[in-house]
Amino acid sequence: xxxxxxxxxxxxxxxxxxxxxxxxxxxxxxxxxxxxxxxxxxxxxxxxxxxxxxxxxxxxxxxxxxxxxxxxxxxxxxxxxxxxxxxxxxxxxxxxxxxxxxxxxxxxxxxxxxxxxxxxxxxxxxxxxxxxxxxxxxxxxxxxxxxxxxxxxxxxxxxxxxxxxxxxxxxxxxxxxxxxxxxxxxxxxxxxxxxxxxxxxxxxxxxxxxxxxxxxxxxxxxxxxxxxxxxxxxxxxxxxxxxxxxxxxxxxxxxxxxxxxxxxxxxxxxxxxxxxxxxxxxxxxxxxxxxxxxxxxxxxxxxxxxxxxxxxxxxxxxxxxxxxxxxxxxxxxxxxxxxxxxxxxxxxxxxxxxxxxx
Ligand code: SAH
Numbered sequence: 317x318x319x320x321x322x323x324x325x326x327x328x329x330x331x332x333x334x335x336x337x338x339x340x341x342x343x344x345x346x347x348x349x350x351x352x353x354x355x356x357x358x359x360x361x362x363x364x365x366x367x368x369x370x371x372x373x374x375x376x377x378x379x380x381x382x383x384x385x386x387x388x389x390x391x392x393x394x395x396x397x398x399x400x401x402x403x404x405x406x407x408x409x410x411x412x413x414x415x416x417x418x419x420x421x422x423x424x425x426x427x428x429x430x431x432x433x434x435x436x437x438x439x440x441x442x443x444x445x446x447x448x449x450x451x452x453x454x455x456x457x458x459x460x461x462x463x464x465x466x467x468x469x470x471x472x473x474x475x476x477x478x479x480x481x482x483x484x485x486x487x488x489x490x491x492x493x494x495x496x497x498x499x500x501x502x503x504x505x506x507x508x509x510x511x512x513x514x515x516x517x518x519x520x521x522x523x524x525x526x527x528x529x530x531x532x533x534x535x536x537x538x539x540x541x542x543x544x545x546x547x548x549x550x551x552x553x554x555x556x557x558x559x560x561x562x563x564x565x566x567x568x569x570x571x572x573x574x575x576x577x578x579x580x581x582x583x584x585x586x587x588x589x590x591x592x593x594x595x596x597x598x599x600x601x602x603x604x605x606x607x608x609x610x611x612x613x614x615x616x617x618x619x620x621x622x623x624x625x626x627x628x629x630x631x632x633x634x635x636x637x638x639x640x641x642x643x644x645x646x647x648x649x650x651x652x653x654x655x656x657x658x659x660x661x662x663x664x665x666x667x668x669x670x671x672x673x674x
Contacts, residue, residue: 320349333490340475366405369641373408399470403442462547539601555589564588604663612652
């Protein structure tokens with residue numbers, strides 16, 4: 317049996333069922349068997365936009381150069397990436413930014429927020445360990461200059477609670493044991509309705525509502541920091557614009573869907589991001605978030621078509637590869653509309669970040 321499954325069965329035996337938050341946190345973070353701790357899953361279990369094409373990181377590099385220009389070129393800023401994977405996005409952003417504005421590169425103090433030792437090692441190879449700094453938590457970032465923050469496919473990996481509506485109230489979905497297997501079960505008691513966002517309390521019995529307190533608290537802190545020191549955050553992920561019912565917990569292994577409880581630590585677990593909850597957390601942190609946009613519209617506003625045409629002109633032999641990468645990033649049935657772009661900035665008196673200003 318999968319060693320982490322054995323460990324979880326023993327833990328449930330000793331302490332009782334786990335919340336989905338606890339289950340996901342262990343499946344990811346167990347120091348010995350956690351999913352991200354030892355391996356590089358990118359390209360094997362799933363693929364992300366920066367790994368699809370260099371164009372993605374280049375355009376986002378230009379996004380940050382524009383924000384930096386609009387804020388009158390601060391001489392020093394914290395350039396932070398949450399969950400940088402292989403470091404590809406940061407490398408592509410810095411290369412594109414450096415060609416356009418070498419002073420931007422000089423002013424950037426790069427900090428990567430990463431918990432996985434295996435991925436830190438790969439990031440060091442991609443970026444050179446002398447130019448970047450690693451921390452495990454957002455709160456450990458130096459408060460020195462404005463914050464420029466990027467997070468691509470990071471928030472979908474943060475653990476969620478799942479609540480299921482019964483005939484007379486809400487129950488939390490738990491992970492429990494069934495002989496040698498893990499299975500879902502509901503708490504017999506009701507949870508207080510106040511844990512459910514007010515806008516979705518009236519859904520039909522049987523509906524699932526997901527709540528991610530860790531993610532919203534992090535967004536609140538990012539917004540608070542931006543309100544205090546200035547700067548911008550760009551969050552790209554798949555999810556919904558308004559809080560909605562639905563069970564979106566999913567496992568991916570070898571680029572295919574898997575059972576989320578079958579092999580803890582051996583499959584990736586994700587859930588859709590609730591951007592309405594992020595908008596609310598931004599306001600609570602006293603930051604400002606303009607309306608969310610979809611990835612296709614965002615990348616088009618940043619000039620994806622011109623950039624692709626240029627790349628094809630310089631590399632005619634790569635034409636079909638570039639066309640299919642662009643389709644993957646912005647195609648309506650690919651990443652174009654499921655993925656959303658969300659930005660936080662200072663609001664009043666500041667220029668709206670590019671791609672959000674229409
Ligand atoms: N942004 C990258 C990788 C996405 S995979 C890309 O677009 O390719 C998710 C990343 O988040 C991995 O680097 C993983 O190790 C990291 N991660 C997951 N949970 C984390 C946490 N709680 N704190 C910090 N990093 C985390």
